[in-house]
Amino acid sequence: MTEAVSGPAIILVRPQLSENIGTAARAMLNNGLTDLRLVAPRPDWLSDRAIAAASGADRVVLGAKIFDTTAEAVADLNRVWATTARNRFMVKPVDTPKSAAQAMRSLDADGQKFGVMFGPERTGLENDDVALADTVVTVPLNPDYSSLNLAQCVLLVAYEWYQAAAPTLPERHMTKGAEPPATKEKLQHFFDHLERELDECGFLRIADKRPVMVRNIRNLFQRAHLTGQEVQTLHGIVHELVTYRHRKGKSHNSED
């Protein structure tokens, strides 16, 4: 495995459902995280349901560290976030998952250890747990329906951590393995071919409209970022259409 060993510890405080532990582990590994900590889980937490839900991320589940108290679970960390949906009326800075991830990247670069706490499914963290954290993290969601499933909340925090340092993708790129776009020379040959045929068939016969029409046609094909193979295909299409027209023309003539 090549994923980084850095990143936040994910601390599930009194999780109630085994499958949520598994789904949280899966969301962690999706984003390169492996340090799972459970505070006072149910005695039967390590069930088949947890392993099934982990769906291949079972080593994260099996590697989970168990603690009796939240204080013990965060003892080795330099910075702790507490996820809460409700306002706790405590004086504590609030991060979004995105701003928390940015802060975590700074701490990581500085060699510090840090983690994020998540409360039990129905009730969330207790105020005494939240008081152990430096910062609250709240996901900005639809105010009319903001209750997140435990594993979904873990996913968003882990996702923002990973995105904060994911190898920068260009905003839009083509699928990998595809041929690169054709050279402009190949494209120009196609334009020459097409326009020759369009001149011949009379499509471009109105002289003062011809320049605009040619530009529009060229723009249309430019926009498609054609590969060399696709340019060949278009040559073939134009050729076949012309040949068919000629064939049809001939047969039409012969029928006359």
Next chain:
Amino acid sequence: MTEAVSGPAIILVRPQLSENIGTAARAMLNNGLTDLRLVAPRPDWLSDRAIAAASGADRVVLGAKIFDTTAEAVADLNRVWATTARNRFMVKPVDTPKSAAQAMRSLDADGQKFGVMFGPERTGLENDDVALADTVVTVPLNPDYSSLNLAQCVLLVAYEWYQAAAPTLPERHMTKGAEPPATKEKLQHFFDHLERELDECGFLRIADKRPVMVRNIRNLFQRAHLTGQEVQTLHGIVHELVTYRHRKGKSHNSED
């Protein structure tokens, strides 16, 4: 409900598990989306499991539109994205959920309709489904473990849509409802009080170190962004410690 009626249609193509439909609906409503479309779901898709997993977002499940084919499900849309983890070796632009969300916001402002397709749990979209899309969307994840649960994938796409227009939060803000930070005057009174006592007890007795020590102590308390109430509490703490020292000193003396 005040959530916007705009946003992407979420198109689940041949979903196999009812609970994933419910969890996807929940992730949609968390992010203000309600247009759920199902292509050829199993006959028993609308099960108790779907409603239980929706956890309050059942109106999204109950409002789902059912289609026989993917082509029918996207017929009214101007732009379609296809989520895929695997490289399909098709020449098609690739978005991340984030760059797709930015494009969607532009389309939305332009009054266009758009949607995102998600394939069956184990197999993903078929190439013929992908060919119906303008653009592929792939979540940048741990390359060693990038398989996302269906509902988790819906969540990330919906989340980025919502975040792309979420009311801009300051990068860090304090929990709402809390008292604002104390005025600097109140803070200064506390510093005066504290330093007077520290001078008296001898903590600041080394003259050439005093300025640095005072600055360090002030910085420490500045960093806490104390409220007025908290400043009062600190006054009380200093007062009590001093009084106790005096009391202890007295009792100590009397015992001598």
